[in-house]
Amino acid sequence: MSAGHSGSATLPERIPVTLTVNGEVRQLDVLPWTVLLDLLRDHLALTGTKKGCDHGQCGACTVIVDGKRINSCMAFAVMKDGSNVTTIEGLAKDGALHPLQQAFIDHDAFQCGYCTPGQICSGVALIEEGRAKTRDEIREFMSGNICRCGAYTNIVDAIEQVIGANGEAGR
Amino acid sequence: MNRFSYLRATSIDEAVRAAAADPTSRFIAGGTNLIDLMKYNVERPERLIDITRLPLNRIEEADGGGLRIGALVTNDEAASDPRIRDRYPLLSSAILAGASPQLRNSATTGGNLLQRTRCYYFYDPGTPCNKREPGTGCPAAFGRNRIHAILGTSEHCIATHPSDMAVALAALEAVVHVAGPDGERAIPLSDFHRLPGDHPEIDTTLRHGEIITAVELPPTDYGRHYTYLKLRDRLSYAFALVSVAVALQMDGDTIADARLALGGVAHKPWRDPEGEAMLRGQPAAEDRFAAVASHILKDAKGYEDNAFKIDLAKRAIIRALSQAAAGTPQSQTDKRIQ
Numbered sequence: 001m002s003a004g005h006s007g008s009a010t011l012p013e014r015i016p017v018t019l020t021v022n023g024e025v026r027q028l029d030v031l032p033w034t035v036l037l038d039l040l041r042d043h044l045a046l047t048g049t050k051k052g053c054d055h056g057q058c059g060a061c062t063v064i065v066d067g068k069r070i071n072s073c074m075a076f077a078v079m080k081d082g083s084n085v086t087t088i089e090g091l092a093k094d095g096a097l098h099p100l101q102q103a104f105i106d107h108d109a110f111q112c113g114y115c116t117p118g119q120i121c122s123g124v125a126l127i128e129e130g131r132a133k134t135r136d137e138i139r140e141f142m143s144g145n146i147c148r149c150g151a152y153t154n155i156v157d158a159i160e161q162v163i164g165a166n167g168e169a170g171r
Numbered sequence: 172m173n174r175f176s177y178l179r180a181t182s183i184d185e186a187v188r189a190a191a192a193d194p195t196s197r198f199i200a201g202g203t204n205l206i207d208l209m210k211y212n213v214e215r216p217e218r219l220i221d222i223t224r225l226p227l228n229r230i231e232e233a234d235g236g237g238l239r240i241g242a243l244v245t246n247d248e249a250a251s252d253p254r255i256r257d258r259y260p261l262l263s264s265a266i267l268a269g270a271s272p273q274l275r276n277s278a279t280t281g282g283n284l285l286q287r288t289r290c291y292y293f294y295d296p297g298t299p300c301n302k303r304e305p306g307t308g309c310p311a312a313f314g315r316n317r318i319h320a321i322l323g324t325s326e327h328c329i330a331t332h333p334s335d336m337a338v339a340l341a342a343l344e345a346v347v348h349v350a351g352p353d354g355e356r357a358i359p360l361s362d363f364h365r366l367p368g369d370h371p372e373i374d375t376t377l378r379h380g381e382i383i384t385a386v387e388l389p390p391t392d393y394g395r396h397y398t399y400l401k402l403r404d405r406l407s408y409a410f411a412l413v414s415v416a417v418a419l420q421m422d423g424d425t426i427a428d429a430r431l432a433l434g435g436v437a438h439k440p441w442r443d444p445e446g447e448a449m450l451r452g453q454p455a456a457e458d459r460f461a462a463v464a465s466h467i468l469k470d471a472k473g474y475e476d477n478a479f480k481i482d483l484a485k486r487a488i489i490r491a492l493s494q495a496a497a498g499t500p501q502s503q504t505d506k507r508i509q
């Protein structure tokens with residue numbers, strides 16, 4: 001513990017938090033400074049969500065909370081009490097990959113794969129937002145996800161494929 | 172990160188009382204700036220007051236024809252709101268020019284106004300910094316200062332305010348509503364952020380214990396003649412080196428009235444009423460725009476790495492005025508500057 005703070009006797013109490021993670025209700029007692037990303041990885045062993053920068057600058061930690069994509073490194077878990085969280089582990093249904101997961105494979109949209117869970121969660125939310133139609137728009141609305149390997153072109157291809165397929169199905 | 176106690180406020184009153192009782196406390200909303208700074212030990216609050224459950228998340232019609240944006244409305248909600256897109260497209264555009272979709276989903280209207288500078292030294296507790304530790308000095312003035320201010324600096328601090336949203340709100344003459352231990356008050360946006368002067372550790376005129384409840388946009392006749400032009404080191408997900416918010420009221424080819432604010436150049440969104448007056452009643456012509464740009468930058472002071480901002484700002488002003496006059500605002504997705 002750092003200097004200048006009271007001893008462990010006065011440590012703030014753990015706070016009960018209930019989260020629905022990938023459809024499963026999870027009850028935990030967390031310290032107030034536990035960050036959502038660390039809760040997912042260290043407390044729930046859901047290590048699919050990655051820690052890149054830990055400062056909101058890369059998007060590797062992107063998860064979907066109550067339908068919105070956010071950076072899980074920039075959220076305290078206590079503040080998300082009662083929320084519904086979807087991580088990369090929750091996208092496949094009954095053994096079938098999410099269409100965007102399949103599209104990433106089809107288009108070779110990753111190299112090292114470290115940014116991929118964040119890219120896919122971000123892309124899934126983007127598709128649901130329904131606001132990106134052109135490649136320019138996909139690029140802009142995926143700009144919160146950095147890929148150090150530079151797989152961007154193929155990532156845009158993968159997302160475009162799913163948006164296109166949805167458009168077809170809707171016709 | 173330091174240890175802290177946590178309170179989930181259930182009323183504005185409770186939040187204000189808890190904050191006033193503890194000078195080391197901080198409100199937390201989206202957390203995208205405060206958590207970042209706490210991870211660097213730049214902010215070390217001993218008590219966090221979570222305000223996200225307070226009923227401040229609505230956008231409502233204001234008395235007199237304006238719009239009132241609750242402090243907890245997220246940046247994405249504000250930018251996508253049909254009323255804002257229709258009546259205040261400048262605000263929507265400026266918000267979309269900032270941060271990333273993920274961050275805009277968390278970031279709130281109140282938190283955005285109160286985000287702190289991105290000065291590298293401010294972020295590094297291993298260095299001196301008058302804003303972080305008053306009296307220790309300003310290493311930026313003689314160090315790396317590419318992202319720093321060129322207008323309104325003081326010998327004690329040359330930091331900029333990094334918000335895009337605030338620049339549009341300055342041009343739109345928004346008003347910040349706050350509640351505090353002594354009641355409520357309304358602060359015009361231009362008086363909300365301050366210049367560094369002798370006290371760079373104080374960013375705004377908000378007092379400890381006061382909570383932002385809403386930002387109010389006055390009714391406006393500045394319809395389609397607007398632009399938010401943001402220039403930066405990469406096309407997205409980067410803070411402004413220079414940005415310009417413009418809203419014009421056009422009468423044919425003549426400018427009936429003008430509002431202009433600059434971002435990335437000062438400790439607050441920068442307005443210049445004299446520069447705006449030079450546009451009133453004038454035809455929309457490039458030589459006039461150039462005269463206005465020179466006027467606004469006449470007292471600018473460049474430092475070793477950021478002197479380029481003076482010319483960049485002048486050109487950005489001319490381009491932004493041309494875009495606004497023509498009714499062809501800068502697209503935030505197709506990044507080509509027309």
Ligand SMILES: Cc1cc2nc3c(=O)[nH]c(=O)nc-3n(C[C@H](O)[C@H](O)[C@H](O)COP(=O)(O)OP(=O)(O)OC[C@H]3O[C@@H](n4cnc5c(N)ncnc54)[C@H](O)[C@@H]3O)c2cc1C
Pocket residue numbers: 055056057197198199200201202203204205206207222242243246268269270271274277278279280281282283284285286333334335336381382383384408409410411
């Ligand atoms: C990588 C990155 C890139 C970014 N790029 C941009 C950009 O290009 N343009 C841009 O404009 N911004 C950018 N941002 C900043 C982002 O917009 C801000 O972090 C965000 O708006 C802060 O809002 P918040 O709700 O998360 O604030 P918080 O982090 O919750 O709070 C920030 C401060 O405001 C106080 N506060 C919050 N709400 C209230 C209230 N209602 N009343 C009183 N005090 C309050 C808190 O106590 C705290 O001191 C970026 C951020 C990151 C991490």
Ligand code: SF4
Pocket residue numbers: 288290291292293299300301302303308309310311312319327328329330371
């Ligand atoms: S510019 Fe301001 S914030 Fe940056 S080092 Fe100087 S005093 Fe600190």
Ligand code: FES
Pocket residue numbers: 050051052053054055056057058059060061062071072073074
């Ligand atoms: S780890 Fe969260 S944005 Fe980089």
Ligand code: FES
Pocket residue numbers: 109110111112113114115116146147148149150151
């Ligand atoms: S695939 Fe390696 S960082 Fe994106």
